[in-house]
Amino acid sequence: MPATELKNIVVIGGSSAGIASALNWRDDPISSHRMIIVEQKSHYNYVYAFPRASVKPGIERELFVPYANLFYSNKNIGQVVQAKVIAIHPNYIELDRSVEDFGKSIPFTHLIFATGTTIPAPGHFNADSKADGVACLKTYQDLIRQSKKPLIIGGGAVGLELAAEIKDFYPEKDVTLIHSRERYLQVYKSSLHTLTFGLLKNKLGVNQILGDRVVVPKGGFSLEVKPITVRTTKGRTIETDLPITCIGMTPNTNLMAELSPQTLNLHTRFIQVKSTMQIKDDRYPHIYAAGDVIESTDVKTGHFAWYQSLAALHNIRLQINADSELQPYVSKGVAIIKIALGDKKAVMQTNVFGPLITLPSWIVGGSVPDNLYADFPWAWIGLPCDEEHKSL
Numbered sequence: 001m002p003a004t005e006l007k008n009i010v011v012i013g014g015s016s017a018g019i020a021s022a023l024n025w026r027d028d029p030i031s032s033h034r035m036i037i038v039e040q041k042s043h044y045n046y047v048y049a050f051p052r053a054s055v056k057p058g059i060e061r062e063l064f065v066p067y068a069n070l071f072y073s074n075k076n077i078g079q080v081v082q083a084k085v086i087a088i089h090p091n092y093i094e095l096d097r098s099v100e101d102f103g104k105s106i107p108f109t110h111l112i113f114a115t116g117t118t119i120p121a122p123g124h125f126n127a128d129s130k131a132d133g134v135a136c137l138k139t140y141q142d143l144i145r146q147s148k149k150p151l152i153i154g155g156g157a158v159g160l161e162l163a164a165e166i167k168d169f170y171p172e173k174d175v176t177l178i179h180s181r182e183r184y185l186q187v188y189k190s191s192l193h194t195l196t197f198g199l200l201k202n203k204l205g206v207n208q209i210l211g212d213r214v215v216v217p218k219g220g221f222s223l224e225v226k227p228i229t230v231r232t233t234k235g236r237t238i239e240t241d242l243p244i245t246c247i248g249m250t251p252n253t254n255l256m257a258e259l260s261p262q263t264l265n266l267h268t269r270f271i272q273v274k275s276t277m278q279i280k281d282d283r284y285p286h287i288y289a290a291g292d293v294i295e296s297t298d299v300k301t302g303h304f305a306w307y308q309s310l311a312a313l314h315n316i317r318l319q320i321n322a323d324s325e326l327q328p329y330v331s332k333g334v335a336i337i338k339i340a341l342g343d344k345k346a347v348m349q350t351n352v353f354g355p356l357i358t359l360p361s362w363i364v365g366g367s368v369p370d371n372l373y374a375d376f377p378w379a380w381i382g383l384p385c386d387e388e389h390k391s392l
């Protein structure tokens, strides 16, 4: 079929959720449709290793993976369009720029909304090109190298990894991690907290404060190395020269708020979906949402984003083929995670052996590669993560 006659399945967001659908689609496309991923960034950002790469030089280029070959360079199967979506209409999206083949809007028969969330740097950067992303990581490397007493605010995955990476790479620095709850990683088994706390304390020597919050000034702390005394809600004072805030997650739902305000949970601003992954708005049975952007009991991790997106795409296939009733997404409901805490150190919660268990660093740490598995996204697009390709 000529490209001009193909109908479009549009996916907004080319991260975990978007890539999952792309990989599924490219090997089993439906000839009447192609998939258009619209992503504001030029490269897939492998954020999993951002905490490490914010400290330790060397792996930056591996963490920005080109999309070029995602659909085997076959535009009739699909393509990734670099642009920011600025409005969603019932049957087309508007872009912030004119792009090849489409201009400033793209029509669709089906849409997957996978815009994720925004979290503070260095877990995420507002950098749309590889060069800017690498520069952001290097800025953090410089700041952290200069700092003698970094303070990491927030003990979620990013804060834990960052504190550990700093102390592992610079044992002489006085690193403090403060977390508002009494235990880390609340949604996981308490033994994961125990293992993490123990490793940070005994193996690395990170100072840890639990059950207290830093009073963050309006507008946040400035990104510079200079002595400062911060205060906590419980009245502590902490001397630092580089407070790094690793708290706060904002869903990227403004576009959906315009199209279908009723879809948003008013308190959390996450998107409510039906069990089929269609948005909770009967006017739009062809619009789906998946990944971190949705209100879900699934933990907000890449692997759940992946499965939710596949469930949405499966139902889109059913709609296109007018096959049968749409199928509900059945969550595996199991929170699994591997947290890297410095070179060859990690803790893990897994069900790979059957029951859900946690594993200490001496079992899982040794096998963790320096680039924290960044080869995987390169393999998805069919390129080796080697010196020849890293700069693409």
Ligand SMILES: Cc1cc2nc3c(=O)[nH]c(=O)nc-3n(C[C@H](O)[C@H](O)[C@H](O)COP(=O)(O)OP(=O)(O)OC[C@H]3O[C@@H](n4cnc5c(N)ncnc54)[C@H](O)[C@@H]3O)c2cc1C
Pocket: 012, 013, 014, 015, 016, 017, 018, 038, 039, 040, 041, 047, 048, 049, 050, 051, 083, 084, 085, 086, 114, 115, 116, 117, 118, 119, 123, 124, 157, 158, 252, 255, 290, 291, 292, 293, 300, 301, 302, 303, 304, 305, 337, 338, 339
């Ligand atoms: C440091 C760190 C470590 C992590 N470790 C793990 C781990 O070990 N295991 C795990 O499973 N998960 C982990 N996660 C979580 C995981 O990264 C997320 O759950 C996952 O990336 C969510 O994917 P997503 O596709 O839903 O959204 P996101 O990754 O947030 O991606 C959304 C995409 O949409 C794009 N976008 C947004 N708005 C627009 C627009 N208007 N126009 C065009 N594009 C737009 C964004 O640029 C972005 O690329 C970690 C996260 C971090 C930060």
